[in-house]
Amino acid sequence: MQDLTEPLVELIRRTSTDLPPDVEKALTAAREREDSGSAARGAMDAILQNVALSRRNSTPICQDTGTPIFYVRYPEGWSARKLKEQIRNAVAEATKRSYLRPNAVDAISEKNSGNNLGDDSFPTIHFEEVEGDEVVVDLMLKGGGCENVGAQYSLPNSALGAGRDLKGVRKAALDAVQKAQGQGCAPGILGIAIGGDRGSSYYASKEALFRPIEDENPDPELAALEKQLTEETNQLGIGPMGFGGKTTTVATKITGMHRLPASFFVTVSYMCWAHRRRRMTVRGAEVIYE
Amino acid sequence: MRALSLPISEEAIRSLNVGDPVALSGVMITGRDAAHKWMSDTFIKKTRQPQGDDLEVYEAIKPLLVGGAIYHCGPVVSGLDTKDYRFVAAGPTTSTREEPYQGDVMRHFNIRAVIGKGGMGAKTLAACKEVPGVYLHAIGGAASLIAQTVQKVTGVYKLSFGVPEAMWVIEVRDFPAVVTMDAHSNSLHADIEAKSKAELERLLAV
Ligand code: SF4
Numbered sequence: 035m036q037d038l039t040e041p042l043v044e045l046i047r048r049t050s051t052d053l054p055p056d057v058e059k060a061l062t063a064a065r066e067r068e069d070s071g072s073a074a075r076g077a078m079d080a081i082l083q084n085v086a087l088s089r090r091n092s093t094p095i096c097q098d099t100g101t102p103i104f105y106v107r108y109p110e111g112w113s114a115r116k117l118k119e120q121i122r123n124a125v126a127e128a129t130k131r132s133y134l135r136p137n138a139v140d141a142i143s144e145k146n147s148g149n150n151l152g153d154d155s156f157p158t159i160h161f162e163e164v165e166g167d168e169v170v171v172d173l174m175l176k177g178g179g180c181e182n183v184g185a186q187y188s189l190p191n192s193a194l195g196a197g198r199d200l201k202g203v204r205k206a207a208l209d210a211v212q213k214a215q216g217q218g219c220a221p222g223i224l225g226i227a228i229g230g231d232r233g234s235s236y237y238a239s240k241e242a243l244f245r246p247i248e249d250e251n252p253d254p255e256l257a258a259l260e261k262q263l264t265e266e267t268n269q270l271g272i273g274p275m276g277f278g279g280k281t282t283t284v285a286t287k288i289t290g291m292h293r294l295p296a297s298f299f300v301t302v303s304y305m306c307w308a309h310r311r312r313r314m315t316v317r318g319a320e321v322i323y324e
Numbered sequence: 325m326r327a328l329s330l331p332i333s334e335e336a337i338r339s340l341n342v343g344d345p346v347a348l349s350g351v352m353i354t355g356r357d358a359a360h361k362w363m364s365d366t367f368i369k370k371t372r373q374p375q376g377d378d379l380e381v382y383e384a385i386k387p388l389l390v391g392g393a394i395y396h397c398g399p400v401v402s403g404l405d406t407k408d409y410r411f412v413a414a415g416p417t418t419s420t421r422e423e424p425y426q427g428d429v430m431r432h433f434n435i436r437a438v439i440g441k442g443g444m445g446a447k448t449l450a451a452c453k454e455v456p457g458v459y460l461h462a463i464g465g466a467a468s469l470i471a472q473t474v475q476k477v478t479g480v481y482k483l484s485f486g487v488p489e490a491m492w493v494i495e496v497r498d499f500p501a502v503v504t505m506d507a508h509s510n511s512l513h514a515d516i517e518a519k520s521k522a523e524l525e526r527l528l529a530v
């Protein structure tokens with residue numbers, strides 16, 4: 035089995051310092067929409083300058099490099115145990131090279147491990163054995179500010195008048211974005227999961243954030259709701275950084291799951307403008323970064 | 325964009341209104357949870373006796389804070405072993421955690437500008453009116469850009485709190501921020517919260 039430690043360090047470097055083109059394009063479009071001279075426009079200018087500067091200097095886009103969340107798809111014959119070891123080594127090495135800030139704090143002792151290695155879920159790694167012969171590693175860095183404003187609703191919710199249907203999902207999502215204000219470093223991207231249990235629903239809501247900003251949901255009903263939620267959350271007028279303005283949400287990605295007859299969860303994961311996610315594909319000796 | 329130099333005069337503070345973009349230049353000091361608790365417990369509420377270098381640090385930071393600015397920031401700093409400090413990443417951190425202390429700290433030191441992200445509450449807004457002072461919202465996540473405005477790190481106090489929590493004295497040039505709470509009792513945060521709430525009610529009724 036190949037040693038992927040060094041390619042993984044490079045994956046982390048790219049994710050932390052080089053914002054994906056689809057995200058940057060959407061932020062540039064958001065900038066154009068804000069009135070010139072407004073605080074919102076100024077915020078978007080600063081964000082875009084910061085993105086360019088980080089790429090040029092190979093320094094973290096944001097000092098909160100978040101929880102590293104890995105999704106690994108590997109073919110038969112690869113060892114998940116060894117891959118995990120290599121990922122953990124790569125995370126520690128990337129921290130040493132200042133691509134990541136030491137972020138793993140023991141919740142009981144308050145001690146920061148200093149190398150981003152905590153318990154089994156820090157970094158978070160999801161494994162799945164797949165057909166074919168490629169290893170595909172997706173990485174997302176999920177910052178604390180935006181993670182804190184994520185929310186889960188158990189429907190029905192009488193305060194919102196939200197029932198167990200897509201109309202209820204819409205109401206829950208609108209409420210989550212209004213409550214978040216600018217605290218999650220708006221403008222944000224919404225990852226929404228409908229169904230599941232509390233745990234699987236959060237997991238799926240983050241996985242939805244890997245979808246390209248401009249893709250369309252294959253389910254026409256969900257595609258319509260995604261569009262509607264992006265438009266309606268923008269009507270809230272929260273704007274970049276909560277300064278007021280036209281863009282609060284850049285895109286919405288929704289995924290449906292199975293649920294228990296007794297439960298109906300709507301989970302909203304909020305991703306800040308610094309939507310750091312990258313993919314690495316290993317095809318034989320070749321490593322391809324997207 | 326309004327250019328502001330530190331320390332800021334009372335007159336300049338009163339001329340600022342929510343929504344104004346500013347560019348700050350001069351010397352400021354960073355402080356977050358540990359620093360605010362230390363200032364409050366040791367010198368304001370006096371629930372704890374000064375110890376170690378407390379009094380020395382107090383005398384050193386006081387002239388920097390009078391009429392000056394405090395920045396809620398946990399920077400990434402290079403040159404820790406050589407003491408040739410440089411700010412690598414220096415975006416703002418969430419300010420609400422300092423809400424219990426900030427108003428009293430502002431009054432005690434006569435601080436004219438509090439810089440952070442996410443805004444603060446009624447107690448800080450009241451202090452902004454009294455002192456007078458403003459809350460300046462920096463751009464969350466713009467860590468590299470802000471670090472570039474830091475010309476020099478001129479000193480550090482209470483490094484024992486840890487690098488992010490220490491009080492770093494920095495010289496900035498054209499540090500970008502927006503006034504979101506002013507000395508006239510206006511808060512852009514309260515305003516946006518109320519407007520978006522009304523809009524939410526309308527959308528929920530559809
Ligand atoms: S929410 Fe995102 S951009 Fe804002 S400080 Fe956290 S990681 Fe950085």
